[in-house]
Amino acid sequence: MTDAAPRLAAIAETLLGAPLPVRIRAWDGSEAGPPDGPTLVIAHRRALRRVLWKPGELGLARAWVAGEVTAEGDLFELLDRVAGLLWEREPAAVRPHLPERAASAARAAALLRDPDARAAVRELIALARPWLPPAPPPEEAVRRGGPAHSKNRDRQAISHHYDVGNEFYERVLGPSMVYSCAYWSPGSTLEQAQRDKLDLVCRKLDLRPGERLLDVGCGWGSMALHAAREYDVRVTGITLSREQAVHARKRIAEEGLADRVDIRVQDYRDVKDGPYDAISSIGMAEHVGAERYRGYARTLHALLPPGGRLLNHQIARRPEPDEEAYRIDEFIDAYVFPDGELSPLGSTVGELERAGFEVRDVEALREHYGLTLRAWVARLERHWDECVRLTSPGRARVWRLYMAASALGFERGRLGVNQVLAVRPSGAGESGLPLRLRTWGA
Structure with a gap:
């Protein structure tokens, strides 16, 4: 029948x-x-x-x-x-x-x-017969050991998501190799929108020649390259992904910026060579975890001098009633971002303030992430056969589903993404920021 x-x-x-x-x-x-x-x-x-x-x-x-x-x-x-x-x-x-x-x-x-x-x-x-529990698809399931958000387990989680081949990411993300929300204008291409996002971060941080920038979760080095090339700053980029570090160092050498950019495979908790004048954290804090977030904020605060600036770019989720933090759903946790957690914006701002930061500006970019994800899905579908060959059919299907579903989450307002600009205030209460702050929007 x-x-x-x-x-x-x-x-x-x-x-x-x-x-x-x-x-x-x-x-x-x-x-x-x-x-x-x-x-x-x-x-x-x-x-x-x-x-x-x-x-x-x-x-x-x-x-x-x-x-x-x-x-x-x-x-x-x-x-x-x-x-x-x-x-x-x-x-x-x-x-x-x-x-x-x-x-x-x-x-x-x-x-x-x-x-x-x-x-x-x-x-x-x-x-559904026969009535037997099917084993989960084995090729993409995550196996983890140790306490959540310990250094070793964080390395495992980051490796699962990022160490799947730089060529695969090139097909999906495009030449910019930026894996975070772009900043769109009417008629922008993905490349232009990603460049505009990197420049927006640099302008918010008010970077000046000769300053030191720490890029936490530096990915494939795009922010570090842009800041060193366009703003003449010295950059230290840290990542837990060895494949990202190899790719970033290659790009830096090709652009002749090895004397100004240092890429390390290092946990943010192990950075001891502050102070830095500014810190960018773009799409990294989602991996920190609610229980560790205050420690994350305090670590970054300690790496800045009075007047030092932090730009924290982070996905948020609308809060559940009587709940301060929200763990990503089971599919995302098992197949995409192991141990990832999304916190409401208010929780993030509160933890930054408790760590001693003064929050000076918050900008919501929710609609921009919907556009970014749709562009990534289009690239994945356009390069489908190559992406399957470079990873696996299961991995490619995971990416297509999670990016498309996430795009709808941003478009419907269930997810958000925010840039929070904060400073470590001086004893005299001076922030060091312009009196009229939003000069970057001009």
Whole structure:
């Protein structure tokens, strides 16, 4: 029989309490759902077992990574339709004042009290046979050891995400090799927008010739190169990724800037050669962890002299009620950024102030990250065969899903990204910053 898709559509509509937002094609060739728009292809019934054994995002994501679920048509539109259903149709009795996992449990309990929902779950179990828990896709799963955010475990986490081949990142990020939110203007290319972001950071830090800049989480060296070349400063860049360091040093040598830029494989907690006049931390603090964040802020504060400046560029998540920090969802933690945590903006500002910083400016760049991620997804799709060859099919699928879903998160306001400019004040209360601060916006 070729009736899997209609049966799945009926199950989904019963459990979700809403019409199916996308078309489904099942492993038996059957189809169901609206005829317009993208199609969710369920290529193997094992995908159903993954969802049953691991309900929520992780089960679906594992099916995606394994190639058991794919998309035909516009991936952004497919995710947007599904996300709109999941994010905006939560039962009102479940939504308030519950963290995500508790809300999921409450939804499940409410559903199982409904006889129609129980019948739908039985039907799903019948379609998913045999009733065995599938192993997670092994090629991308993360194995970690030691306490979270210890130096050794942080090295493991960074290596998992970044040490997958510089050529792969070149295909996705483009020649700038900047892996953080760009700063867009109408008509900008990705390269122009990334250059404008680097220059924005330099201008906010008010860099002057001969000053020392510490670039924490320097990546492939783009910020260090820009600051040394355009602002004539001496830069120390630190990363935990050996592949990033090799690539950054090669770029620096090719530009003849080895006398002004030093790239180290080093943990920020091990930097002892301050003071620096300024510190840039761009897209690195998400790896620090809520429990370690105050120590991170105090470490950077101690590396600056009075009047020293910090530019902290960091992704944020809207706070859960009565919760100061938020751990990234299970899929991101297992397959993308191990041990990564997103904190609300207020928590970040508060920790910087507790460390002794005076926060002088906060700029939200949320919409800019949506545009950046869409540009990266376009590059990944354009270079798909090369990216698969340079890494693996699973890795390429992970990247496509997480970047597209993240773009929607920024566009819908569930995620944000902010640049926080702070100074270590002098004893006399002088910040050393211009009286009219936002001269960089001119």
